[in-house]
Amino acid sequence: KMSYESFDHERCLDKCTVTIGGKEFLVSATILASRSNYFKQAFMEPAFKETMDRLHDLPPARVHSARSHRWFVASVLFLPSSNRFSGNSYIDLLKCADYFSADMILAEVENYVINNCCPSKWQANKKDASKPFCINLVRGAELAFEFNLSKTKIHIEKMLLRMRFHTFLRDYPDVMQIPDEIRLWIFDVYAKSIIASQKA
Numbered sequence: 001k002m003s004y005e006s007f008d009h010e011r012c013l014d015k016c017t018v019t020i021g022g023k024e025f026l027v028s029a030t031i032l033a034s035r036s037n038y039f040k041q042a043f044m045e046p047a048f049k050e051t052m053d054r055l056h057d058l059p060p061a062r063v064h065s066a067r068s069h070r071w072f073v074a075s076v077l078f079l080p081s082s083n084r085f086s087g088n089s090y091i092d093l094l095k096c097a098d099y100f101s102a103d104m105i106l107a108e109v110e111n112y113v114i115n116n117c118c119p120s121k122w123q124a125n126k127k128d129a130s131k132p133f134c135i136n137l138v139r140g141a142e143l144a145f146e147f148n149l150s151k152t153k154i155h156i157e158k159m160l161l162r163m164r165f166h167t168f169l170r171d172y173p174d175v176m177q178i179p180d181e182i183r184l185w186i187f188d189v190y191a192k193s194i195i196a197s198q199k200a
Helices: 029-035 037-043 046-050 066-077 089-099 103-116 119-127 137-146 150-160 165-171 173-177 180-199
Strands: 015-020 023-028 055-057
Touching (some): 119 165, 137 150, 137 180
Parallel strands (some): 015 055
């Protein structure tokens, strides 16, 4: 799979320079614009199209570091595979994908969240000294609401219904610390399930 480093930026016919945190980043304007509505709009600005330098100075974002921005731009150019995520890096990428309206990247990271968010992995994480990576079910619900991850919501609902309510409360006591909207959604999943079972 082609990487950012192996791409021949110098010979790219539509190359431009994106400045992030004071550092210049050579990119293909066409690819970047096709995968991010933010950059598509930015590259349509007369000031960008008319300049011979083809520069775009990325404005600082309150929640993102320059490192996260650079990684995001590289990811937009060369869609990431799940083995490129580690620790909380997927959260940085989620934030950037949401900020820059990059649906393809958002979908990639959502798949990663779904694949790593399940009760069995969470239990294994707590028992294994090496702490294999997983995403807490409650944390997954928070991400689903924060970034409007519809497939993640469906996935978490299925995971919730595989365990009894009292088991969920025992294994995920942090549910009481999350925003009311998310906690009530989780409780509502169980309430609807109980009502449905009583009618059956």
